[in-house]
Amino acid sequence: MRxxxxxxxxxxxxxxxxxxxxxxxxISLLSVTLAGANRNSISxxxxxxxxxxxxxxxxxxxxxxxxxxxxxxxxxxxxxxxISVTRETFEKVLDDKLKEYTGKTIKSTDLKxxxxxxxxxxxxxxxxxxxxxxxxxxxxxxxxxxxEKVITSTVEFGQTEFDTLNYAIGTNISDKCRNNSNNCDNGxxxxxxxxxxxxxxxxxxxxxxxxxxxxxxxxxxxxxxTTLKPSILPIENGPKPRLFLGGNIYNNDNINSGYSSHIxxxxxxxxxxxxxxxxxxxxxxxxxxxPIYSSILANxxxxxxxxxxxxxxxxxxxxxxxxxxxxxxxKYYFHKNYEHMNNDKKIVPVSGYNEVxxxxxxxxxxxxxxxxxxxxxYKPIINSNHVxxxxxxxxxxxxxxxxxxxxxxxxxxxxKKSNLTKFNIEGDIKNPNNKEAAAYIGGKxxxxxxxxxxxxxxxxxxxxxxxxxxxxDDLHIRGANAKFxxxxxxxxxxxxxxxxxxxxxxxxxxxxSLLIFATGDVNIRNNSVNSDIENPSDIKGYFYSEKDMEIFxxxxxxxxxxxxAAKSVVLNAVRGNSNASNHYFPDATNSSKPSxxxxxxxxxxxxxxxxxxxxxxxxxxxxxxxxxERGWK
Numbered sequence: 250m251r252x253x254x255x256x257x258x259x260x261x262x263x264x265x266x267x268x269x270x271x272x273x274x275x276i277s278l279l280s281v282t283l284a285g286a287n288r289n290s291i292s293x294x295x296x297x298x299x300x301x302x303x304x305x306x307x308x309x310x311x312x313x314x315x316x317x318x319x320x321x322x323x324x325x326x327x328x329x330x331x332i333s334v335t336r337e338t339f340e341k342v343l344d345d346k347l348k349e350y351t352g353k354t355i356k357s358t359d360l361k362x363x364x365x366x367x368x369x370x371x372x373x374x375x376x377x378x379x380x381x382x383x384x385x386x387x388x389x390x391x392x393x394x395x396x397e398k399v400i401t402s403t404v405e406f407g408q409t410e411f412d413t414l415n416y417a418i419g420t421n422i423s424d425k426c427r428n429n430s431n432n433c434d435n436g437x438x439x440x441x442x443x444x445x446x447x448x449x450x451x452x453x454x455x456x457x458x459x460x461x462x463x464x465x466x467x468x469x470x471x472x473x474x475t476t477l478k479p480s481i482l483p484i485e486n487g488p489k490p491r492l493f494l495g496g497n498i499y500n501n502d503n504i505n506s507g508y509s510s511h512i513x514x515x516x517x518x519x520x521x522x523x524x525x526x527x528x529x530x531x532x533x534x535x536x537x538x539x540p541i542y543s544s545i546l547a548n549x550x551x552x553x554x555x556x557x558x559x560x561x562x563x564x565x566x567x568x569x570x571x572x573x574x575x576x577x578x579x580k581y582y583f584h585k586n587y588e589h590m591n592n593d594k595k596i597v598p599v600s601g602y603n604e605v606x607x608x609x610x611x612x613x614x615x616x617x618x619x620x621x622x623x624x625x626x627y628k629p630i631i632n633s634n635h636v637x638x639x640x641x642x643x644x645x646x647x648x649x650x651x652x653x654x655x656x657x658x659x660x661x662x663x664x665k666k667s668n669l670t671k672f673n674i675e676g677d678i679k680n681p682n683n684k685e686a687a688a689y690i691g692g693k694x695x696x697x698x699x700x701x702x703x704x705x706x707x708x709x710x711x712x713x714x715x716x717x718x719x720x721x722d723d724l725h726i727r728g729a730n731a732k733f734x735x736x737x738x739x740x741x742x743x744x745x746x747x748x749x750x751x752x753x754x755x756x757x758x759x760x761x762s763l764l765i766f767a768t769g770d771v772n773i774r775n776n777s778v779n780s781d782i783e784n785p786s787d788i789k790g791y792f793y794s795e796k797d798m799e800i801f802x803x804x805x806x807x808x809x810x811x812x813x814a815a816k817s818v819v820l821n822a823v824r825g826n827s828n829a830s831n832h833y834f835p836d837a838t839n840s841s842k843p844s845x846x847x848x849x850x851x852x853x854x855x856x857x858x859x860x861x862x863x864x865x866x867x868x869x870x871x872x873x874x875x876x877x878e879r880g881w882k
Contacts, residue, residue, distance in 0.1 A: 294396035297362045301391030302400040305365035309355055309387050310404055310874045317346045317406060318871055332869050333561040339868040340380055343407050347373050347383055363393035374403075381408040381868070384877065403878035408868060413793070417450030417850035419814040422495075426516065427455070430496075435513035436797060436817035438495065442479035443504075445535070445824040446802065447843065449482045450490055450850025455545060456516035456817070457496035459523075460533045464821045465508050466803040466829055473505050474803060476823040476837040480538035484850050495545035498525040500533040512799075512819050535840065555768050555795065557869045559689075559719045559740050566649045566689050569595040573629045575602070587643040590675055595647035598637040599629035636692065642671045646686050653692030653722065655699070657729075658710040674716025686716065693722040693741075697748060701728025704778040704804075704830070706749050713753055715761065724765070726750070733788070734761025742769035743794070749777050750786045750807075762811070763790035771798040771815065777806040779828050782836075782843055789851060802846020804829030811851045822846035 318332070320342045325333040334342070355367040370386035384405040391398045413419040420440055426433035438456025442448075444464025452458075463473040478500075481490050496516050501523045504511070525532050531539040572594045576583050589596050605628050609620035636653035658668040675686030697710045709730040716735055723741035732753035743765055752760035765771070771794040777786040785806040791813070792798065798815035800807070802822035822844050825836020836842040 294393045295398065298391035298393040298396045298398040299400070301357070301360070301363050301365040301393065302389045302398045303391075305355070305357065305367040305389030305391065306387055306400055306402050306404075308357075308365075309350075309367045309369065309389070310876075312355075313346065313350055313385075313404075314406060314871075314874045316349075317343060320346060321871060331557060332871060333557070333564075334868055336381070336868055339408070339871075343381070343383055344373070347385055347406065350385065363391060365389055365391045376405075379408075383407055401880045402876050405875045405877050406871075408870065408872055413453070413814040414791070414812065415451070416453045416493075416814070417448050417812050417848050418818055419453040419812070420455050420816065420818055421814070422455045422516070422816070427495075430515065430517040433516045434816070435515060436819075438516050439514070439817050441512055441817075441819040443819070443821045444474065444479070444803070445477040445837070445844045446479040446820045446822040447482065447847045448479065448490075449484045449848070450487075450812075451493065452481065452490070452540065453493045453545070455495040457499060457514075457519060458492070458494060458533070459499045459501070459514075459519065461500065461504050462502045463504055464803050464823050466801065466821065468830060468832070471506065471508055472832070474823055474832075474834055474837060476834070477840060478502070478533070478535045479820075479822075480535045480844070481540040482538055490540040491543050492530070492540040493543050493545050494527075498527060498530060498533050499523040500525050512817070553766055553793075554869050555738050555766050556740050558738050559721050561869055562687055562719045563689050563691075563721070566595050566647055566687065569593060569647060569649075571595055571597050571649075574598045575600075575629065582638045582640070583643075584640050586641045587639075587645070590644050590646045592646070595649045596645050597629070597631065597649050599631050600635045601630045602627040603630055636695075639672055640668070640670045642669075642673075644671075644673045644675070645688065646675050648674060648688035650689070651691035653694065654688075654690045655695040656712055656714060657695070657698055658712070669711045669713065671713045672715075673713075674718070688716060688718045690718065690720045690722070694718065694720045694724050694737075694739075696724075696726045696731060697729025699725060699727050701747050703728075703747065704775070706730055706777070706780070709748060715753060715755075723769070724767070732761070733763035733790075736762075736764040737766070739765060739767040739769070741767065743767045743771045743792075745773045746775045747778075748775075748786070749780075750788045752787075752789045760789055763788055764792075764811075765790070766793045768795045770794060770796045772800075773805075773807065774799070774801040775805055778804040779830065780806045782806065782826050782845065785845070785847075800846060802844060803827065806845045808847045808849065810849045813848060820846060820848075 321332045321334055321339065324338050324342060325331065350369045351373060352371050353369045357365045367387060367389045374384045376382035382405055384403055386401065386403050388399065388401045413421065418440060420438050422433065422438035426437050440454045440458050442460045444462065460479055462476060462478045464476050466472055466474065481492065483490050499519045527542050530542045533539070570593065572589065574583060574587060574596055576585065583598065604625045607624045607626045609622065610624045611622035613619040613621050631651060634652060636655055637650055638655040638657060640658055656670060656672045658670050674688050696712060696714060701708060709728050712729050712731045714731065714733050714735050718735060718737040720737060720739045720741070724737060724739045724743045726745040727747050729748045731748060732751050734753040734755055750763065752762060755761055771792055777784065785808045787808045789810045791811040794815035796815065797817045798813060799819045804827060823834050823837045824844055825839055825842030827834045827845065
């Protein structure tokens with residue numbers, strides 16, 4: 250029997266099977282592809298609708314902000330490029346413009362991908378601590394091919410508090426420095442804590458932080474005193490303090506020379522042998538008194554336009570009706586007690602009067618073109634080179650001088666202690682009825698006996714100063730046992746030395762503040778020198794510099810209850826009692842002894858600042874809008 254091999258039937262079955270398999274796979278793949286394409290389309294619609302919703306929010310914010318800014322510029326009248334309006338005008342423009350938008354609906358037009366619809370809420374919320382900050386709720390719906398996404402944002406408009414006020418110590422750097430450390434100025438953004446400085450509260454250091462257990466001082470020559478490393482402690486009943494740092498931490502406990510060049514070291518240019526690992530931050534501080542490290546927060550502009558603020562107040566006071574103060578027995582010194590608070594005239598001190606011919610009262614009978622008797626008028630001599638010095642108890646609503654101003658006792662040594670000079674701009678500067686009261690000083694402002702260089706507090710002039718001061722030159726506080734409740738804008742350098750500074754008690758036992766905002770350097774030294782550790786210069790205040798700040802607590806003994814900020818900050822301090830003039834520091838390394846320089850963050854500082862800053866008569870900037878709350882659905 251013969252068997253014939255034939256594979257044709259099997260091959261046909263195999264071919265049909267493979268064909269069916271690929272057909273099924275192709276259909277499956279096509280289904281998957283179509284489903285994926287559909288999902289991509291839906292996902293793209295979601296993304297685009299979300300983007301459109303955000304576009305609607307951004308468009309509304311920009312529209313509101315630009316209209317507020319344009320109206321403020323229109324109301325300024327002084328310079329169309331610079332905002333310069335009264336507080337009342339700022340608040341009214343802000344409120345009126347926001348009211349124009351409440352309940353309003355804004356729809357997009359001619360968008361290719363879809364549309365958005367923006368609805369503005371009906372309620373305007375005013376910050377209870379600052380009427381110059383108001384917020385609106387803005388809801389935006391983005392729609393693409395039937396897909397909808399909704400974003401709701403609460404947006405704040407107006408003038409906000411400065412970020413720097415949230416810290417016991419803060420530094421700020423320019424954009425050029427932030428982008429490239431090679432472009433930083435000397436010391437820019439850095440904080441130097443030399444010796445036993447004590448800080449309570451958070452710190453923001455945009456550059457590098459340098460610490461040492463040696464404190465610098467200068468008597469006859471450069472000297473470094475061994476003490477303790479700095480301490481960063483929590484505020485009372487507060488959480489562990491934080492260090493927000495933009496650069497690195499360095500520590501050198503053996504520094505002995507080169508102070509001037511050392512404090513000018515640029516960000517990122519310290520010797521890496523002194524680098525401290527951020528995971529071991531405690532190595533840079535006194536044992537058990539280190540903060541928690543955090544990377545720097547998002548930068549917020551802190552420009553307060555000091556020069557423009559001073560220029561604006563000058564232009565306003567120049568237009569006010571004038572009264573003159575003149576002491577005929579002495580052209581420069583004013584010993585009387587002046588009280589000019591009940592009218593809107595500015596007080597201008599003058600150095601004398603010119604006799605100016607006005608008209609003829611009687612002509613010659615023989616020669617009628619010749620005057621026998623002239624009538625004169627007396628015009629004050631206002632000379633910007635003059636420095637006007639006030640003693641006694643003087644109160645003004647508006648005070649103006651193109652020259653300098655000295656507030657002192659001018660008494661001999663034997664009577665200085667019993668004398669008291671008061672210079673007051675409209676009494677309590679927190680009184681809302683007096684918010685436009687101000688003093689403009691066109692020259693240098695000196696408080697105290699400028700020639701005094703003794704450490705003996707009994708030799709200092711007793712002085713009390715209150716009010717809003719706009720100083721178009723330097724501020725020098727020297728030889729003064731002074732009490733303050735004042736805010737000062739200074740277009741120049743600030744030096745506080747050979748003095749004792751405290752807050753001025755007013756109304757129901759409240760203690761006044763001294764807030765200084767300067768375009769130049771701030772130097773605080775030789776204050777309450779060699780005094781017992783229990784008797785420091787104790788001031789509730791805030792010191793701000795657009796340049797560099799240097800404060801000493803070696804011989805000096807000072808507590809600042811508030812905060813400090815500058816482009817760079819340098820602090821030097823030892824612990825306990827001292828006699829720097831004899832180079833005697835018995836408590837320098839005793840951790841149980843308090844520091845002679847303490848910067849204690851005041852939790853009420855922002856409220857205090859707002860109380861004072863709101864009182865300034867001129868507002869010259871509006872902050873960028875800020876989203877304070879956001880939600881999606």
